Amino acid sequence: MPKRVDHDQRRRQIGDALLRIASSRGLQSASMREVAAEAGVSLRLVQYYFHTKEELLLAALGYLGEQLAARVEERIRALGPVTPRSVVHGTLTAVLPTDDESRRLTRAYTGYYTLVLSEPDLADRHGATYPDKIERLLGGQLRQAQENGEVDPGLDPELIAAGLLALTNGLGSSVLGGQRDGQAALEILTYHLDRVFTPPRRAG
Numbered sequence: 001m002p003k004r005v006d007h008d009q010r011r012r013q014i015g016d017a018l019l020r021i022a023s024s025r026g027l028q029s030a031s032m033r034e035v036a037a038e039a040g041v042s043l044r045l046v047q048y049y050f051h052t053k054e055e056l057l058l059a060a061l062g063y064l065g066e067q068l069a070a071r072v073e074e075r076i077r078a079l080g081p082v083t084p085r086s087v088v089h090g091t092l093t094a095v096l097p098t099d100d101e102s103r104r105l106t107r108a109y110t111g112y113y114t115l116v117l118s119e120p121d122l123a124d125r126h127g128a129t130y131p132d133k134i135e136r137l138l139g140g141q142l143r144q145a146q147e148n149g150e151v152d153p154g155l156d157p158e159l160i161a162a163g164l165l166a167l168t169n170g171l172g173s174s175v176l177g178g179q180r181d182g183q184a185a186l187e188i189l190t191y192h193l194d195r196v197f198t199p200p201r202r203a204g
Contacts (some may be wrong), residue, residue: 011049014039017059022111023104027057028118064108068094071101073174084145084195090139092168092189095134097175106172135161142196148196150197162195167192 017039021030032053036043050056076082076090097103138161145151151160171185 007049010041010045011059012063014041014046014049014056015063018056018060019064019108022060023107027111028032032056033175034185037143040057052202057112062176064112068105071105084141084148085150085193087141088145088164088197089139089190089193091134092164094195095172096173096182096185096189098140098186103176105178110176117170135165145197156200164189164192166195169176 006010014035017028018030018035021027021034021038030051032046035056036046039046046056050059072091072094075094076087079086079090094102095106097106111183135158139158142151142155142157143159144152146155146157151157170190171180171188174180175182175185
């Protein structure tokens with residue numbers, strides 16, 4: 001009896017191969033043939049599941065988003081009771097490249113960002129919505145923290161969320177570039193989170 005093929009598993013096998021290329025060598029020169037070699041399958045099989053390179057790029061980006069979401073969820077759970085601060089802290093520290101897995105995720109996302117710089121029409125057609133989702137999540141948690149009295153009500157939650165995510169991405173680049181290590185980046189991020197999550201002192 002012929003072995004039944006799990007098509008979703010095979011698609012992920014190929015997508016994961018592309019993500020390994022993204023995190024190690026970048027995506028500008030990644031061909032379907034190179035992805036096939038990395039996945040250990042034939043070029044024909046890659047073309048069977050993904051008719052174009054763009055289709056493969058978008059599918060792999062979706063897989064990457066799922067991996068990051070799982071890491072965020074795991075990090076938040078590890079912090080104990082779920083609070084606005086634990087969600088914000090867990091989300092941002094999951095993105096920060098402080099270990100092998102987060103460095104792999106960060107390098108893979110960097111591969112996509114670099115590709116968009118050279119092929120801006122790719123962003124126009126499909127967009128990169130994951131950062132927007134993270135900003136909305138952070139903004140909602142910061143607004144809840146304001147209602148709980150944990151964050152100054154005079155702050156703009158959406159602007160703070162965008163700034164914290166930009167800070168985290170910048171720190172990630174500095175870690176990958178060798179300017180500082182992951183622990184130093186984490187200390188900087190924690191410093192700024194402590195400043196945000198410090199409620200205003202009451203007069204008297």
